[in-house]
Amino acid sequence: MSHIRILIVEDEPLIAMSTSAMLEGIDYEVSAIAYDSDEALEQLRSDPPDLALLDVNLKSKLDGIQIGEIIRDQYDLPFIFLTSYAGESIVERAKLTRPMGYIVKPFDEKDLFTAIEIALYNYAQFVHPLKLDMERLNKKLPSPLTPREFDIIKDIYEGKTNQQLAKRHFISINTVKTHVKHLFEKLDVQSRAEALVMLRNLNQAQP
Amino acid sequence: MSHIRILIVEDEPLIAMSTSAMLEGIDYEVSAIAYDSDEALEQLRSDPPDLALLDVNLKSKLDGIQIGEIIRDQYDLPFIFLTSYAGESIVERAKLTRPMGYIVKPFDEKDLFTAIEIALYNYAQFVHPLKLDMERLNKKLPSPLTPREFDIIKDIYEGKTNQQLAKRHFISINTVKTHVKHLFEKLDVQSRAEALVMLRNLNQAQP
DNA sequence: TTAAAAATCACCCTGTGGGGTGATTCCCCC
DNA sequence: GGGGGAATCACCCCACAGGGTGATTTTTAA
Known part of the structure; x- marks a missing residue:
């Protein structure tokens, strides 16, 4: 199978880079890194990935959860939230977007790998198959x-x-x-x- | 809303106890702790919880993944895998059971909380609502x-x-x-x- | 090149589905 | 005690769905 292409949306360059390195280390392709919501939306439009990793606490026009809402409503791909803070109110907001996963920082390759595999699989099982194959x-x-x-x-x-x-x-x-x-x-x-x-x-x- | 009741299936008493303490610390109810697959099946039958946490590397008749298969086929509740080892072959097997989450050890309260909230929510969204309400x-x-x-x-x-x-x-x-x-x-x-x-x-x- | 499978179309026939109208009974609520 | 919604039923009508049979052409595979 061809490489799974993943979009990283993360405003902290260090985390973005290390995440990108992890992904490539486990045989995924990083389609792009977006450092703010405008870049993220542009990437989604021009070069849609197979999955998006969204930093919840993004400091830009839209935060990660708002981007999640846009993806859910306008695109057909699964996304996973990344966050260092997992307060109840954030989770309440996040789950309404129906993400296919949620990773709490700090995370390692194993966390990423399992979350992504499960997300892709469940997305194919529960969401996408509404369309017939x-x-x-x-x-x-x-x-x-x-x-x-x-x-x-x-x-x-x-x-x-x-x-x-x-x-x-x-x-x-x-x-x-x-x-x-x-x-x-x-x-x-x-x-x-x-x-x-x-x-x-x-x-x-x-x- | 009444307490969410969670079944822990874990053969390592120390991990089971600490998981149980974490759950109670974040306002969930532990319906039972099962230390092997027989106990797990008995609990599922006699006192079904709202969600099950399954240790993948369970050392008993059935491992966690096999219990996951049984839950998927015979019960109507979401489950989350716990594992310290996230090799590719394990993940391959695990995702076939369509778990609603996957937590890699070691984990903390935040990891548990987000995984459980997302699992319950997505389960209600994608699996259960096939039945009309x-x-x-x-x-x-x-x-x-x-x-x-x-x-x-x-x-x-x-x-x-x-x-x-x-x-x-x-x-x-x-x-x-x-x-x-x-x-x-x-x-x-x-x-x-x-x-x-x-x-x-x-x-x-x-x- | 020839046989098989897929795609196209026609005609007939019957049953059901869905829309319209109207009526009765029951029960709840004001 | 009267109004109103819910549930029950009847009758008419017709369009469409679904089944049967059969036929031609195009594409694919052998």
Whole structure:
């Protein structure tokens, strides 16, 4: 697998550097170091990483928690908070952003490694899989879906009707029906609602 | 809110005791300390806690990771791994169980507190809310669902048809249709599939 | 090059789903 | 004791979903 790319947002250069060195020591790639919130947002926009490490006590326009809120709302990647201070009020604020981890300073390579691995894994398990992944799905099916059928099921998963599917994919509604029929057989269901439930369950299940 | 009850599974008495003291110092309740896997399973069965702290390197029939698997499959509660050793192979095994956290020894009160708070919160956000909760749902709706409508929507959420609903609730299919019509209006949807999508989104959203 | 699989489309047919309207009973609250 | 929401039910209507059958073309693999 290719390198996991990590963005560090930390205003204390010494900590940023040592964190960066640790990450590279355990085979991650540091996509960038942002020393304030503007740089962080710019990096997120121009070169989104696979994961972000956010200093909670960032001294800039936005602090780490506010950046976390932006990531949660506007980006599709997990983030982990770094902090030296873990007072109750901070944690209260932080957890509302639903971070995938929280590391208390001082930390070492082991702390980083486990937090990142768990964060990436749980993010893939609980957050991202709301979007369907064809390979993952097909592994769980006795007979796999074709690419076209997968296109269709993605929209069914979003609640679309046959007519909407026909327009969106520039095909006849009859063709849509054929695809739907086939994928219902493969999923072993008899209605869209059942299909949604089946996908929910398959998605939640073991990879 | 009442005390969060935590089960400690740790075969090293000194660590177990100090962990227990830390937890009580930060206002959690220690439901029990289990010194081996048999005790842990017995406690889970007879007096399930709100969260479990599992020593990965447990020296007994089952190690911490195996207990984690059992909790994931058979119980509905989050767990956090404790370990002094964070080798890659251990982390690989551990993350497959989808723990809600991972703490590397030695740790202090702050580490414990943040890991537990984040774990409980994320668990409630990502895992448990697959089950519908009427109060939570109604808070997000402009006009709330009645109890009966909620009974119905729970089954729609499981992919049931109107006929199945009628039988299951001992009411006429016409009554089912009336309820369905009302709750579709309240959810602002026009089909079961759309309702499923809406519920998925509402459930995933901020509480 | 040829066979198999995937994608496209058509037609028919039935059942259910979803919308509209209206009515009754029960119970709670003012 | 009367108003109002909740729960129950009926009937009509029609669009759409879902199943069956069959056919053509394009792509892929053998």
